[in-house]
Amino acid sequence: MSAVAGMTFADLKSGMSARVVAVDENCLDSRRLQEMGFTVGTQFSVVKVAPMGDPIEILVRGYRICLRKNECHCIQIESVG
Amino acid sequence: MASHLVIVAGNPNAGKTTLFNSLTGSTQKVANYPGVTVESVEGQYSFDGETIRCVDVPGLYSLKAASEDERVATDVILGRQEGKPELVVYVLDATNLERNLFLFTQIAESQVPMVIALTMPDRLQAKGKRIDVERLRSELGVPVVSVIAHQDRKLDALKRAINDALRDRPIPSIDFGLPVGMQSTIRELSERLARIGVDASQAEIRRNLYEPPELFQLFLEDFPEIAEPFTEARNRLEAEDLLRPSVDVTSRYEWSAKIQSLVLRDAEKPAKTVSITDRLDKVLTHRFWGLTIFVLVMYGVFQSIYTVAAPMMAGIEDVFGRLQDAIRPMVSQNEILESFIIDGLIAGVGGMLVFLPQILILFFFIAVLEGSGYLARAAFLMDRLLGWCGLNGRAFIPFLSSYACAIPGIMAARVMPDSKSRLATILVAPLMSCSARLPVYVLLIGTFIEPQYGAFWAGFSLFAMHLLGLVVAIPVVYVLNRKMLKARRLPFVLELPPYQWPKWRDIWLTLVNRGKVFVKTAGTIIVFMSILIWAAASFPRFSPADAVAEAAKVGVPEERAEQWVQEKQLENSVLGRFGKAIEPVFIPAGFDWRITTAILSAFPARETIVPSLGIIFSLGGEVDESSGDLQSAMKRATWPDGRPLFTVWTAIGLMVFFALCAQCMATLATVKRETNSWKWAVFMFCYMTALAYVGAVAVNYLGKLFGA
Numbered sequence: 015m016s017a018v019a020g021m022t023f024a025d026l027k028s029g030m031s032a033r034v035v036a037v038d039e040n041c042l043d044s045r046r047l048q049e050m051g052f053t054v055g056t057q058f059s060v061v062k063v064a065p066m067g068d069p070i071e072i073l074v075r076g077y078r079i080c081l082r083k084n085e086c087h088c089i090q091i092e093s094v095g
Numbered sequence: 096m097a098s099h100l101v102i103v104a105g106n107p108n109a110g111k112t113t114l115f116n117s118l119t120g121s122t123q124k125v126a127n128y129p130g131v132t133v134e135s136v137e138g139q140y141s142f143d144g145e146t147i148r149c150v151d152v153p154g155l156y157s158l159k160a161a162s163e164d165e166r167v168a169t170d171v172i173l174g175r176q177e178g179k180p181e182l183v184v185y186v187l188d189a190t191n192l193e194r195n196l197f198l199f200t201q202i203a204e205s206q207v208p209m210v211i212a213l214t215m216p217d218r219l220q221a222k223g224k225r226i227d228v229e230r231l232r233s234e235l236g237v238p239v240v241s242v243i244a245h246q247d248r249k250l251d252a253l254k255r256a257i258n259d260a261l262r263d264r265p266i267p268s269i270d271f272g273l274p275v276g277m278q279s280t281i282r283e284l285s286e287r288l289a290r291i292g293v294d295a296s297q298a299e300i301r302r303n304l305y306e307p308p309e310l311f312q313l314f315l316e317d318f319p320e321i322a323e324p325f326t327e328a329r330n331r332l333e334a335e336d337l338l339r340p341s342v343d344v345t346s347r348y349e350w351s352a353k354i355q356s357l358v359l360r361d362a363e364k365p366a367k368t369v370s371i372t373d374r375l376d377k378v379l380t381h382r383f384w385g386l387t388i389f390v391l392v393m394y395g396v397f398q399s400i401y402t403v404a405a406p407m408m409a410g411i412e413d414v415f416g417r418l419q420d421a422i423r424p425m426v427s428q429n430e431i432l433e434s435f436i437i438d439g440l441i442a443g444v445g446g447m448l449v450f451l452p453q454i455l456i457l458f459f460f461i462a463v464l465e466g467s468g469y470l471a472r473a474a475f476l477m478d479r480l481l482g483w484c485g486l487n488g489r490a491f492i493p494f495l496s497s498y499a500c501a502i503p504g505i506m507a508a509r510v511m512p513d514s515k516s517r518l519a520t521i522l523v524a525p526l527m528s529c530s531a532r533l534p535v536y537v538l539l540i541g542t543f544i545e546p547q548y549g550a551f552w553a554g555f556s557l558f559a560m561h562l563l564g565l566v567v568a569i570p571v572v573y574v575l576n577r578k579m580l581k582a583r584r585l586p587f588v589l590e591l592p593p594y595q596w597p598k599w600r601d602i603w604l605t606l607v608n609r610g611k612v613f614v615k616t617a618g619t620i621i622v623f624m625s626i627l628i629w630a631a632a633s634f635p636r637f638s639p640a641d642a643v644a645e646a647a648k649v650g651v652p653e654e655r656a657e658q659w660v661q662e663k664q665l666e667n668s669v670l671g672r673f674g675k676a677i678e679p680v681f682i683p684a685g686f687d688w689r690i691t692t693a694i695l696s697a698f699p700a701r702e703t704i705v706p707s708l709g710i711i712f713s714l715g716g717e718v719d720e721s722s723g724d725l726q727s728a729m730k731r732a733t734w735p736d737g738r739p740l741f742t743v744w745t746a747i748g749l750m751v752f753f754a755l756c757a758q759c760m761a762t763l764a765t766v767k768r769e770t771n772s773w774k775w776a777v778f779m780f781c782y783m784t785a786l787a788y789v790g791a792v793a794v795n796y797l798g799k800l801f802g803a
């Protein structure tokens with residue numbers, strides 16, 4: 015684990031790469047996010063942050079997806095690279 | 096011979112409908128964003144002696160449906176509607192194997208025969224990769240056929256594979272390595288169920304075991320006889336920490352990633368260094384340029400609708416003018432027949448068809464936006480705004496669809512992740528300015544704004560009218576969502592498709608489909624309403640014999656007698672009396688009884704106002720052969736005291752009324768169907784009509800304030 019464990023999507027900036035460390039399964043939205051590919055260990059990168067700071071565009075498992083930062087708190091991440 | 100039921104299923108935007116259209120010769124909508132198809136559609140084809148009933152379903156990410164469109168798809172795939180499909184043609188997007196294979200593992204479990212159609216090999220090629228089809232086939236255990244369905248309309252290889260599969264029934268054999276404890280628990284449960292005579296597949300058992308607690312409880316209540324074994328199995332999984340969805344999802348994804356690494360190869364030709372999507376996205380979703388370009392694009396669309404269509408319109412008007420001239424001698428023996436054909440039918444339907452070019456230009460632009468992949472980016476850009484009123488960016492797609500027509504827009508609300516935000520989206524979608532309002536705007540702008548203020552302001556007004564619905568929709572959604580429905584915030588998950596050149600085939604399809612709808616409406620509702628309006632305005636007859644004498648009596652000069660007669664006729668007709676009776680309602684908005692009756696006639700379908708005005712003004716003697724058309728008639732029309740009937744403000748007020756009012760029966764019927772109750776259709780009708788009335792009155796008062 016890297017030094018900045020406990021990060022969430024809210025800490026992401028354009029151009030960063032990150033990895034999923036843990037998923038809180040009690041949270042209702044976690045299932046769909048995992049089904050979209052955000053399983054533990056998955057690496058992804060932030061392509062872009064929308065003009066008003068949210069949502070963000072992410073490249074994961076070879077495709078692009080758009081998510082709201084504060085809606086992904088059930089996923090814990092760490093930055094890589 | 097009996098036909099076979101074959102289902103085309105797969106992830107959203109994987110190319111299912113493109114394939115379905117080519118297989119069956121259908122003309123379903125294809126566009127480059129996820130969630131285009133929201134209901135299941137059936138088509139048919141025959142190949143080599145077999146008749147295939149083919150069903151195209153909405154795309155989905157998981158059999159655990161998260162929205163209404165996914166529910167529709169799961170019901171069909173799992174055979175909850177029409178019985179189990181004989182074969183699933185699984186559409187696998189070659190550029191997106193990992194996620195596409197995830198869903199594959201879920202469908203594979205239901206032990207249905209499958210054939211894989213591998214789409215987008217051309218896009219993969221552009222990325223410098225290719226897929227080892229032979230290897231994929233052996234890994235999955237089912238036939239794989241690579242297709243580019245928009246180029247190859249025959250698809251013989253796929254059709255042959257389908258026929259073979261209907262005979263051989265190839266069932267996927269994959270092992271995605273679920274933990275041993277989970278497999279044994281499920282196997283034991285299935286055996287236990289079999290002993291008490293319940294026949295359930297392992298996939299079905301797993302799906303139910305993995306329901307969230309509330310749904311699992313419901314399931315137990317529905318099937319009390321199997322509650323005990325299920326509860327026991329669930330407890331055991333729980334104890335072994337295997338009940339978490341992540342166990343299931345992760346093992347599937349691990350398998351998908353492994354398969355992808357086995358079959359994905361480098362192509363002979365290397366990729367271009369930076370993909371076109373990256374380059375375009377740098378600008379199109381840029382902090383500043385993104386929104387600027389968005390507004391400029393929209394503005395450009397409306398400006399060009401205005402300027403490009405004008406010459407084409409003139410052409411069509413000319414054709415109808417000649418038609419009138421050609422027919423007039425044939426019917427002139429009979430005054431009523433002449434009036435019916437010339438003033439009723441040709442003025443009505445012809446007046447409508449004049450707007451076909453605008454409609455087609457609008458749809459051309461919509462099709463380009465949808466086909467390029469820009470639409471999903473617009474949703475990305477607009478999310479923040481919609482988030483404020485409790486919706487998410489996904490709602491932007493139904494909203495933009497409503498700019499074409501509210502009906503597909505309302506249907507598209509099925510992509511919303513919960514029923515309350517879906518309802519809120521449905522209720523405001525018709526505020527977006529649909530193409531049926533276009534003729535109204537163009538007529539009024541062309542008559543009262545362009546001649547006075549020039550083409551720039553004309554284009555601007557058209558743009559503003561289209562913005563108005565969206566601007567009004569935002570507070571309405573805010574109130575609906577936050578105050579009335581209290582919708583839960585659901586995560587915004589939107590896949591952004593790669594950009595591409597819009598395909599001519601898809602654009603053409605849109606133009607033909609929408610053109611047909613427009614002409615069909617003109618040929619049915621509009622003809623019907625035109626006849627109705629003409630009849631109401633023509634009877635009872637005001638006998639011309641004593642009319643001339645009458646005219647002389649009230650001191651009307653002889654050269655104006657004929658027009659005076661016509662005016663009198665209109666005033667004394669059923670329509671005239673009715674209009675006068677209700678005129679006071681719309682006086683605050685500055686509309687006289689002629690405009691009012693035209694508005695009322697437009698409640699079944701809003702574009703009817705154009706032929707209605709045409710008929711009313713031409714019967715009223717305002718439109719005659721020498722001095723032109725509806726436009727000049729409207730300019731010449733006056734109040735009884737001689738003030739002009741229309742000012743710029745009246746025109747704007749009328750446009751605002753049309754922008755906000757719920758004048759479309761088909762929309763109301765669709766709302767009823769999608770919400771399963773008339774309640775919401777009635778609610779929508781009432782709030783929109785009230786908004787429209789208030790809007791028109793407000794404009795009238797503004798007009799008085801600032802004068803014009």
Ligand SMILES: Nc1nc2c(ncn2[C@@H]2O[C@H](COP(=O)(O)OP(=O)(O)OP(=O)(O)O)[C@@H](O)[C@H]2O)c(=O)[nH]1
Pocket residue numbers: 106107108109110111112113114124125126127128129130131132133153154155214215216217218242243244245466598601
């Ligand atoms: N380059 C390329 N584009 C394709 C191919 N097949 C489909 N497309 C394009 O991919 C986009 C999506 O196609 P659709 O057929 O609408 O996809 P769908 O799976 O029906 O999508 P939903 O109904 O939203 O689930 C469209 O822009 C198509 O033109 C292909 O083989 N190659």
Ligand SMILES: [Mg+2]
Pocket residue numbers: 111112113124131132153154
């Ligand atoms: Mg489709």
